[in-house]
Amino acid sequence: MIFAALRVLGLLAAAPLVGGVVTRVKSRLAGRTGPPLLQPYLDLRRLLSKGAVLGHPTTWVFRAGPIVSLAAAAAATLLVPLGGGPALVAFPGDFLLLAGLLGLGRFATALAALDTGSSFEGMGAAREIAFGAFAEPALLLGLVVLARAAGSASLSGVLGPGLAASWPIAGPALLLATLALFAVALAEGSRLPVDDPETHLELTMIHEVMVLDHSGPDLAFVGAAAHLRLAILGALVSRLALGAAPPGLLPSPVALGAGLLAFAVAVGVVESTTARLRLTRVPQFLVAASVLSVLALVLLLR
Amino acid sequence: MPGRLQRARSGEAVAEAAVPVLSAADYQGILADTLAAGHRLLACWGEPRPEGRVLVTAAIAGDRDPTVGLLSTLAGGPLPSLAGECPAVHLFERELAEQLGVVPAGHPWFKPVRFEPPLRPGPDPWGRTLPLAGVAGVPPFFAVEGEEVHEVAVGPVHAGVIEPGHFRFQCHGESVLHLEISLGYQHRGVERLLAGGPTARTVALVESIAGDTAVGHALAHARAVEGLAGVEAPPRAAALRAVALELERLASHVGGLGGLAADIGFQPTASACGALRAEFLNALAELCGNRFGRGLVIPGGVRFDLSAGEAAALAARIDRAWAQVEGTARVFFRAASVRNRIDGIGVVAPRLARRLGLVGPSGRASGIATDARASHPFPPYDAARLTPAVQEAGDVAARARIRRDEAAWSAAFVAAALRALPPGPVAVAVPPPRGDRLVISLVEGWRGEICHAIRTGADGRFARYKVVDPSFHDWMGLQVALRGQQISDFPLCNKSFDLSYAGHDL
Numbered sequence: 001m002i003f004a005a006l007r008v009l010g011l012l013a014a015a016p017l018v019g020g021v022v023t024r025v026k027s028r029l030a031g032r033t034g035p036p037l038l039q040p041y042l043d044l045r046r047l048l049s050k051g052a053v054l055g056h057p058t059t060w061v062f063r064a065g066p067i068v069s070l071a072a073a074a075a076a077t078l079l080v081p082l083g084g085g086p087a088l089v090a091f092p093g094d095f096l097l098l099a100g101l102l103g104l105g106r107f108a109t110a111l112a113a114l115d116t117g118s119s120f121e122g123m124g125a126a127r128e129i130a131f132g133a134f135a136e137p138a139l140l141l142g143l144v145v146l147a148r149a150a151g152s153a154s155l156s157g158v159l160g161p162g163l164a165a166s167w168p169i170a171g172p173a174l175l176l177a178t179l180a181l182f183a184v185a186l187a188e189g190s191r192l193p194v195d196d197p198e199t200h201l202e203l204t205m206i207h208e209v210m211v212l213d214h215s216g217p218d219l220a221f222v223g224a225a226a227h228l229r230l231a232i233l234g235a236l237v238s239r240l241a242l243g244a245a246p247p248g249l250l251p252s253p254v255a256l257g258a259g260l261l262a263f264a265v266a267v268g269v270v271e272s273t274t275a276r277l278r279l280t281r282v283p284q285f286l287v288a289a290s291v292l293s294v295l296a297l298v299l300l301l302r
Numbered sequence: 303m304p305g306r307l308q309r310a311r312s313g314e315a316v317a318e319a320a321v322p323v324l325s326a327a328d329y330q331g332i333l334a335d336t337l338a339a340g341h342r343l344l345a346c347w348g349e350p351r352p353e354g355r356v357l358v359t360a361a362i363a364g365d366r367d368p369t370v371g372l373l374s375t376l377a378g379g380p381l382p383s384l385a386g387e388c389p390a391v392h393l394f395e396r397e398l399a400e401q402l403g404v405v406p407a408g409h410p411w412f413k414p415v416r417f418e419p420p421l422r423p424g425p426d427p428w429g430r431t432l433p434l435a436g437v438a439g440v441p442p443f444f445a446v447e448g449e450e451v452h453e454v455a456v457g458p459v460h461a462g463v464i465e466p467g468h469f470r471f472q473c474h475g476e477s478v479l480h481l482e483i484s485l486g487y488q489h490r491g492v493e494r495l496l497a498g499g500p501t502a503r504t505v506a507l508v509e510s511i512a513g514d515t516a517v518g519h520a521l522a523h524a525r526a527v528e529g530l531a532g533v534e535a536p537p538r539a540a541a542l543r544a545v546a547l548e549l550e551r552l553a554s555h556v557g558g559l560g561g562l563a564a565d566i567g568f569q570p571t572a573s574a575c576g577a578l579r580a581e582f583l584n585a586l587a588e589l590c591g592n593r594f595g596r597g598l599v600i601p602g603g604v605r606f607d608l609s610a611g612e613a614a615a616l617a618a619r620i621d622r623a624w625a626q627v628e629g630t631a632r633v634f635f636r637a638a639s640v641r642n643r644i645d646g647i648g649v650v651a652p653r654l655a656r657r658l659g660l661v662g663p664s665g666r667a668s669g670i671a672t673d674a675r676a677s678h679p680f681p682p683y684d685a686a687r688l689t690p691a692v693q694e695a696g697d698v699a700a701r702a703r704i705r706r707d708e709a710a711w712s713a714a715f716v717a718a719a720l721r722a723l724p725p726g727p728v729a730v731a732v733p734p735p736r737g738d739r740l741v742i743s744l745v746e747g748w749r750g751e752i753c754h755a756i757r758t759g760a761d762g763r764f765a766r767y768k769v770v771d772p773s774f775h776d777w778m779g780l781q782v783a784l785r786g787q788q789i790s791d792f793p794l795c796n797k798s799f800d801l802s803y804a805g806h807d808l
Contacts, residue, residue: 030573119454123476123789193639196567200462201793203454204565275568275639278647279476279790 007082015231016040025268047220057117065112066221069105073228076101081159083256090156095143113210124209134286139184141293145177163243176296183289189230192271234263307371312678313525315739321372329375337388344753346394347768348402356402370742380405390659416486438486439468446472465803481784488807496767512805517550518747520599522754526743527601530735537724539603540681548712551748553582555709566643574630581623603729617720624713644699648783648795660779662750662772663704668696674746698798737762771805
């Protein structure tokens with residue numbers, strides 16, 4: 001219990017570092033030095049020390065958006081078994097709650113964007129919700145595959161110590177699910193090839209354009225929530241991929257750290273080698289992730 | 303071209319009296335016929351004459367004829383608009399109305415171009431009087447009606463460090479029904495400032511018409527002034543000017559490919575091209591001390607010379623840098639994720655491009671094989687036998703390929719020219735311009751055809767200085783390229799045209 005709580009605190013603290021590592025990998029692959037690894041923390045501190053500017057038409061919905069999405073992401077960390085250890089909260093069907101919490105964060109951010117009345121933010125919210133409708137089934141299907149493979153309806157049962165035993169039996173299915181969940185993580189984390197976190201072109205943005213009106217601590221919350229979402233999915237995908245190793249080979253904090261590092265490097269490599277998808281192709285990308293999961297399910301059910 | 307035109311080579315001054323002043327009907331008839339026959343309108347400008355009349359002069363050119371045709375008319379009232387028949391003239395007509403009050407009767411979308419103060423007093427056709435209230439971007443804007451249609455307004459203040467321009471999208475969901483671009487925020491009164499010259503400031507002014515085309519505009523200006531004075535730049539100066547012009551093209555095209563890559567988030571080419579662009583800018587700096595080539599080209603020649611050793615070293619550097627550009631361009635055009643993004647996006651069909659009168663890489667990407675270096679060459683281009691790079695697809699990919707192909711030609715040309723610089727002086731003395739002359743000077747800048755037209759008064763001073771930057775022709779191309787596209791593809795289309803706001807706004 002204590003260890004699980006410590007792992008959750010560790011993930012909360014380390015989440016911005018995942019983004020820092022991604023940026024560092026991209027910079028190095030482009031031949032640049034890049035910003036410091038801890039830059040995301042510095043950004044958050046800078047934003048937290050500022051005041052927030054509120055647009056005239058905004059209401060409490062606008063203020064609540066960042067808080068709800070950060071709270072939802074933080075709550076989601078409680079459900080994810082980190083580094084092979086059990087999660088702080090576990091019950092049958094908790095993976096549905098995980099998907100629901102991620103969806104709640106998206107919903108709150110989109111509502112806040114709509115609350116500004118800006119055509120840009122409305123456009124961003126429409127995109128986010130439309131792509132969310134494809135990302136959520138992909139996530140759920142991926143998790144269903146895991147549940148089926150492990151014969152457990154709880155994330156802790158699925159990604160716990162038993163995972164090493166599932167790999168030899170259901171290896172191909174788990175591999176497909178890993179790929180599918182990695183694709184979902186890229187979409188949920190607003191990374192290439194779905195979204196470009198570095199672009200300044202407001203017409204092409206998805207996540208960034210929704211939060212254009214947020215400032216100061218609100219923007220810090222939005223940023224922290226985005227870091228957390230990426231880290232949660234990173235922890236999930238990396239645990240799944242590294243779960244083939246025998247249990248007890250690495251203590252769970254080390255496994256968690258190594259997993260997140262590997263995930264961040266993988267995201268950085270993807271971002272350094274591919275162009276962004278056309279917006280109209282994003283659903284195809286996410287449907288492809290769902291199809292991989294369905295295929296995995298077929299392998300398991302045959 | 304019909305016979306009732308005065309013909310002159312680019313950079314050759316003709317007596318003003320030799321330009322025929324036709325009746326309005328003849329003027330418009332000839333203009334419509336020649337444009338319909340595939341010629342292009344280089345420039346069209348007016349000058350106030352007594353009794354509220356306006357002398358309107360047009361310069362037209364074709365691809366197979368190395369001369370420029372000149373014709374004019376004395377407008378005493380509205381002229382029937384040709385824009386419906388020849389859309390290429392629509393912006394020139396609006397400009398003429400804004401500057402001098404010549405109303406194009408029946409113009410399909412009649413509104414000011416730059417929201418600039420008129421060149422003569424009195425209310426303009428929209429009833430505006432001096433001093434003008436407000437700035438650019440004044441409504442009305444073209445609007446689409448319908449229950450699910452919505453409008454997205456972008457700019458003039460943008461999220462990135464780019465020039466100001468206002469974009470109005472009429473959208474249905476994510477797809478664009480129509481885009482209207484409203485410019486004028488960069489209007490500095492270039493033509494007004496240049497009138498009365500040449501002065502000590504003239505060259506510096508010309509170089510700042512469009513900051514990324516300093517060499518192109520300075521060269522067009524220098525050749526115009528040389529024509530008016532009746533001198534020719536010495537061969538070594540001509541060669542060094544061409545080297546500078548092509549280096550400017552290389553830097554812009556390489557930077558443009560990098561910009562395209564950055565806009566689609568393709569990092570390998572974005573970062574490599576950003577660094578390689580600097581190689582070509584630094585080469586320009588080695589020529590003249592300024593990375594954008596300012597201060598190099600002057601009437602009569604160039605200000606700076608290169609020693610044989612410097613030229614050879616520079617040529618070797620260009621070769622090396624180009625080899626790297628080729629590598630990164632290959633990666634760009636082969637990557638499936640890039641092809642997916644640039645193929646078939648922002649198409650301007652060749653027929654439409656021709657009607658709109660697109661020039662430069664944007665025109666050549668839509669099958670218009672026009673290049674002033676080939677059609678109106680001056681030394682050393684007359685010996686270089688350039689075949690314009692052409693693509694037919696008219697999409698973002700075609701425009702990107704044109705820029706790569708042109709840069710390849712430029713790199714080879716620069717390296718060869720630097721290794722074979724003719725001996726001799728780099729400048730000759732330029733006597734004052736002759737009076738009552740008209741000269742048209744055409745230079746193919748990296749963005750397309752730059753046209754400078756100068757008419758001198760009896761005292762040899764510039765009575766009217768008309769500048770047409772290629773952007774003036776091409777902005778309409780971007781507007782039609784967006785029709786039926788995704789609004790999220792606008793930045794990519796915009797970058798593929800890479801037009802100048804300052805060059806348009808003057």
